[in-house]
Amino acid sequence: MRPTPNPALRIDRLSVEFSASGNRKLFEKPATFKALSDVSLTIRHGEVLGLIGESGSGKTTLGKAIVGLTETSAGGIQVNGQNIDPSNSPERLNLARQVQMVFQDPYSSLHPRKTIGRILSEPFLIQKTASGPELGDRVDALLRRVGLSPDHAARYPQQFSGGQRQRIAIARAIANDPPVIIADEPVSALDVSVQAQILNLLDDLRAKQNMAMLFISHDLSVVRHLCQHIAVMYLGRIVEIGPAKEMTAAAAHPYTAALMSAAPRVKARNRAQAAPIVLSGDVPSHAAIPSGCPFRTRCWLFEQKGCPARCRTEVPKLATLPDGRQSACLFPDEAARPMQPAAVACG
Amino acid sequence: MALLDVTDLTVSINAGARTAAIVENLSLHLERGKCLGIVGESGSGKSTAAMAIMGLLAGGPLQVSGRVLFDGSDLAQMRPAEFRKLQGTGIAMIFQDPMSSLNPVMRIGDQIVECLQAHRRLTKSSARGRAIEALARVGMPDPEGMMKRYPHQLSGGQRQRVMIAMAIVFEPKLLIADEPTTALDLTIQAQILHLLKQLSRDLNMALVLITHDLGVVAGMADEVIVLYSGRDVERGPTQEVLENPQHPYTRGLLGAHPSMDGESARLTPIPGSPPAIWQRPSGCAFRDRCPEAFDNCALEDPQPVAMPLPAHKAACLLHARATQSKETA
Known part of the structure; x- marks a missing residue:
């Protein structure tokens, strides 16, 4: 029997704590809050996992923790079955070989005084994978891989449009063919017509090079298009994770249902099927996470069910449902759509 | 009488001996209580058009021409004091980034x-x-x-x-909202759009909604204008334009837009990127990126042609050619 291949990326109960600045006495220990609590997920080779959630939900923190830009307080990261410790500096170089990141803003993530050729030769020089005359050829090949021309190597970032810059940032990330790419809102700064070019490029990398990708985005239609699996975050926790198709068809967490319904739809036919569930209020601050289920203060299902006491007292754990996906709701079967307009106000 | 009646609004910029139009010959009409969406990519001139209508460009470095009638009176003919009074009470505007709009x-x-x-x-x-x-x-x-x-x-x-x-x-008759939800999260965007709709209905307030998001326009606007490089390339009832687009640019935008519900077919991007206003090609501004461009596109400025409904217009020579050949036949 062949052993099952290791997933490209496995995150196991990862937590990140930040200390809250604010009024405190001298020598008093600063209060901490959990920006990420017990986040676990796996991404297989040739698979894109979409990570969605609102500002402050911890999406970017998770991406940064994986590449070692943020210190973790607990949990483990495995790439291709091997443990990686981002805080251990000799291992950093190895980590950079395995996991690369593409950032949101292609205007600030490229050095303005370096030519594209110089920017793109750095990954080879740092990893010692190419040098001398071979280096130029590798850079040319890299530019071609992302749909640019080798003539572009002599230019500076400001001579390129936003879409082209994002191609350069992607080229830098894939230079040494890392098995895992973390893409943090890579198309959010781009116009629709250009965004499609980048999405197709990322999809090619996944399909042809078998790369695994964590795709962080707040744009659901983009995630639905590109990703095979989706994880939904709320206040530093994953509240639902599963195959994209099933999750868009019927959510197993009321927050997912609200997010999906709030995504603007172009076609009238699709709009009629999904009248938006308008959630009340804002995301609570990390310093004041509600007791029990963190989502209950905005939850339509909590209201619809007449404010069950369990939601106030029990912190729901991610539980596996019969169809294989996981939800952190006590009533996952009822979370797909509201039965009636929610009217009860729960204190 | 329409509440807002804009004819041939042109905003241009001079640099040395050169002049370029940021917005060119834009006309629009808006009835009370209705919502007009203006969509376009960055640099298409949608915000500049809104600022010109609101009178915020007067006295600045940009040249504004054309006629703006609000509730029957010509804004250019108004005395400054009268106009100041209208801004804020008759017409109000909200911007994309609420943090920088507040003190x-x-x-x-x-x-x-x-x-x-x-x-x-x-x-x-x-x-x-x-x-x-x-x-x-x-x-x-x-x-x-x-x-x-x-x-x-x-x-x-x-x-x-x-x-x-x-x-x-002050319960204005017209609210111009320039990307009001772009900086907001999805669930908050839904709240704000819901609020704007409700206010527009309760106050019988007309809404000009400027956005790059076709989905937002689809859910909000009665009519839509698609801008490309400062020109209105297609306009009409929102549903009609989105379901039955007539201009290759609108078709391109829709093809490049991932769908929430469909199977994930490959997206069809529009090649290249929009031209800078100084480098706009002759004739049709979209021809460099257009899959259907032909010889005449470089020679002629396309004029809006009604297609297939009278209210639905597209400024594309393909339609002009089709109409002509129909007439000669």
């Missing part, structure tokens, strides 16, 4: 009161009363407590609500 060192309440007193002679206490009323109207929890807060103490959605409260405090 960071002034309490919310004081800002709304200041705005009220700038337009009407009101006592401080009656102005406060109206400010609280306006905050309640836009769905702010605890409007009285909110008066004492500073902008940094509010979330993005709450700040946008404050901006909307300020804009609607």
Whole structure:
């Protein structure tokens, strides 16, 4: 029997704590809050996992923790079955070989005084994978891989449009063919017509090079298009994770249902099927996470069910449902759509 | 009579001997209580058009020409004092980034009161009363407590609500919203769009909604204008334009837009990127990126042609050619 291949990326109960600045006495220990609590997920080779959630939900923190830009307080990261410790500096170089990141803003993530050729030769020089005359050829090949021309190597970032810059940032990330790419809102700064070019490029990398990708985005239609699996975050926790198709068809967490319904739809036919569930209020601050289920203060299902006491007292754990996906709701079967307009106000 | 009637609005910029149009010959009509969406990519001129309508470009470096009739009166003919009064009371505007539209060192309440007193002679206490009323109207929890807060103490959605409260405090007939939800999260965007719809209905207020998001337009606007490089390339009833697009650019935008519900077919991107206003090609501005361009596209400026409904117009030579060949046949 062949052993099952290791997933490209496995995150196991990862937590990140930040200390809250604010009024405190001298020598008093600063209060901490959990920006990420017990986040676990796996991404297989040739698979894109979409990570969605609102500002402050911890999406970017998770991406940064994986590449070692943020210190973790607990949990483990495995790439291709091997443990990686981002805080251990000799291992950093190895980590950079395995996991690369593409950032949101292609205007600030490229050095303005370096030519594209110089920017793109750095990954080879740092990893010692190419040098001398071979280096130029590798850079040319890299530019071609992302749909640019080798003539572009002599230019500076400001001579390129936003879409082209994002191609350069992607080229830098894939230079040494890392098995895992973390893409943090890579198309959010781009116009629709250009965004499609980048999405197709990322999809090619996944399909042809078998790369695994964590795709962080707040744009659901983009995630639905590109990703095979989706994880939904709320206040530093994953509240639902599963195959994209099933999750868009019927959510197993009321927050997912609200997010999906709030995504603007172009076609009238699709709009009629999904009248938006308008959630009340804002995301609570990390310093004041509600007791029990963190989502209950905005939850339509909590209201619809007449404010069950369990939601106030029990912190729901991610539980596996019969169809294989996981939800952190006590009533996952009822979370797909509201039965009636929610009217009860729960204190 | 239409509430807003704009004819041949052109905004151009001079640099040395060169002149380029940021917005070219834009005409639009808007009835009371209706919503008009203006969509376009960055640099298409949608915000510039809105600022020109609002009269915010007067006295600046840009040349504005064309006629803007609001409620029957020509804005260019108005005395400055009259026009100042209209801005804010008859027409109001909200912007994309509520943080930079609010004064960071002034309490919310004081800002709304200041705005009220700038337009009407009101006592401080009656102005406060109206400010609280306006905050309640836009769905702010605890409007009285909110008066004492500073902008940094509010979330993005709450700040946008404050901006909307300020804009609607005089019950304007027209609200121009420039990317009002672009900086907001999805669930907050849904709240703000819902609020704008509700206010527009309750106050019979017309809405000009400027956005790059076709999905937002689809859910909000009765009519839509698609701008490309400062020109109106297609317009018509929203549903008609989105379901049956006639201009290759609109078709391209829709093909490049991932769908929430369909199977994930490969996206069809529009090649290249929009031209800078100084490098706009001759003839049709879209021809360099257009899959259907032919010889004449470089020679002729396409004029809007009604297709297939009279209210649905596309400025593309393909349609001009099709209509001509029909006429000669």
